[in-house]
Amino acid sequence: MNKSILLRGILFLLLAMQYSLGYSQNPLVTHMFTADPTARVFNGKLYVFPSSDTYPPNGREAEFPRFCMPGYHAFSLENGSTWKDHGWVLKENDVPWGEKDTYAMWAPDCIEKDGKYYYYYPAKPKNDRAFRRIGVGVSDKPTGPFKWEKSFIKDVTGIDPGLLLDDDNKAYLFFGGGHELYAAPLKDNMKEVAAKPILIDGLPAGYKEGSFPFKKDGIYYLTFAHVFPDEGYTIGYATSDKPMGPYTYQGKIMDNIYNGTNHHSVVKYNDQWILFYHSWDISGYNKLRSMRADYMTFKKDGTIKKVKPTLRGIGTPQVNDTIQVDRCNEISGAKTAFVGGNEPNGWMVCDAKMMSSVRFDRVKFDGAKKIQARIASGQRNGSFEIRLNNPKGKLIAEFPINYTGGWNTWETIETELKEPITGTHNLVVVFKSDWGNTKSVNLNWLLLK
Structure with a gap:
């Protein structure tokens, strides 16, 4: 890893602490x-349990040609559009049966x-030749703390649990990695397999990992990351009338994204199906990934x-939710770019000309009296x-x-709404300046109050 990437990473981590x-x-x-990201709904609340990427320790870069992954955080969706970080669920050096400092x-x-x-x-x-083993912990809360089993699950070797x-309260563990995926029934204690794992039949040839099963309308769906030699990682799926197969391959849920990995999950939340996956929007480097989500639909x-990745994603922002307007549904006459200055990592709307606009769908206005905007400007002509x-x-x-001091000098400004607004509407920002101006203001986010 070159020095510029490392320095950028150090700056990123310092900002992230805030x-x-x-x-x-x-x-x-x-x-x-x-x-x-593995998404689950517990008691009506949406949680996501992702892995995490980081930079290799200084001097150990050569040991991590692919990924450097130190442990797990947990997230929950709060309000209408804000994710809460619950902190560490498990760090690698706290695995009772694991090697230390392996990331x-x-x-x-x-x-x-x-x-x-x-x-x-x-x-x-540790003291085992397996590439990976799978362990388990139990808690009274989805975000922990968990009590971790002292040993891994016997007879299970692989990755991506x-x-x-099922509807009869029986549980199944899917796992694998490589050219084969496996499944095994679990005992009632959820800590042991009830029978030796079996190879899942009916899946296409090629590298597979990231098996994620779910059930809808009596059909078992097995989704998985699948590599085509001429395309790279995709998200595929197969169906069956039995939880452990055999399965029939049905095609792709999502095409390859920028020649990187794509590991995912599927969940139904508020009567809408959602595909969670990842890309590398923040880093621009496919070993430092960021989780995403988009709505998914079924045919009759x-x-x-097939799901097309979007920047808009999911969620319905409401009062006290930050609206990242650059993640818009439509933009006309303006552009987006990586935010500058001392802002948190993200993007902004920029180069906004006269009468350019940005539309952001699905905003809930109930209770809003004011609106804030995070802006930077190198001039003082116009409005939005x-x-x-x-x-x-x-x-x-x-x-x-x-004028805020420059195009990377940021201020938060606020104004009152002209009248009470109720319900959910599309929010549109319209920029006004002199005709011929190539930019008027940089806009990072909006927030209803």
């Missing part, structure tokens, strides 16, 4: 690197059964419509308006454009 919340426009969080903590999963939460994870075992709890025959639904829609707020 921030503990992420925003559910893609990527979901920006204060740390997150990958392999080998790949994709986890967490599942609830009979009021207890079981967290499954792979790690590099994926759990299925039960097959899955907040309108409903389209660039000519109802005008609800207006901000003057003032």
Whole structure:
């Protein structure tokens, strides 16, 4: 890893210490690197259990040609569009049976059964030749603390545990990596397999990992990361009428993204199906990933419509949620770029010309009285308006454009809404300046209060 990447990483980590919340426009969080997101709904609340990427320790770069992964955080969706970081769930050196300082903590999963939460994870075992073993811990809460089993699960060798709890309360563990994926029923204690794992039949040839099962309308879906020689990592899926197969391959859920890995999960939340996955928006480097999410839909025959990655992502921002307007649904006459100055890692709307606009869908206005904007400007000419639904829609707020000290010098400004607004609407920002100006103001985010 070259020095510029390392220095950028140090700066990133210093900034990250100041921030503990992420925003559910893609990527979901920006204060740390997150990958392999497993999403679950517990008691009506949406949680995500990702792995994490980091920079190799100084002097050990050659040991990590692929990934450097120190452990796991847990996140929950708070309010309408804000992710709360609950901190460390497990660090690699706290694995009772694992080697130390290996940075080998790949994709986890967490599942609830009979009021207890079981967290499954792979790690590099000590005094064992296996590439990875899978361990488990139990807690009364989805975010822990967990009591970790002193040994890994016997007869299970591989990565990427994926759990299925069927309608009859029987649980199944899926895992693998390489050209084969496996499944095994679990005992009622959720800590041992009830039978030796079997090879999952019916899957296409090629490298596979990241198995994640779910059930819908009596059909078992097994989703997995699948590598095509001419394309790289994709997200594929197969279906069956039995939890352990045989399965029939149905195609891809998502195409390859920028020639990197793509590990995922699928969850139903508030009557909408969501695909969680990852990319590398923050780092620009596919070994330092950031988790994302987009809505997923099914055809009438039960097959899955291919998901196209978006920047808008999921969520319905509301009062006290930050609206990352650069993660917009539509932009006209303006551009987006990586934010400058001392702002947290992310993006901004920039080069906004006269009458350019940005539309951000699905904003809940109930209870809002004011609106804030985070801006930077190198001039003091013009304004930007907040309108409903389209660039000519109802005008609800207006901000003057003032000189902040430069295009990377940021200020938060606030104004009152012109009238109470109820319900969920599309929010549109319209920029006004002199005709011929190539930019008016840089806009980082908005926030209803």
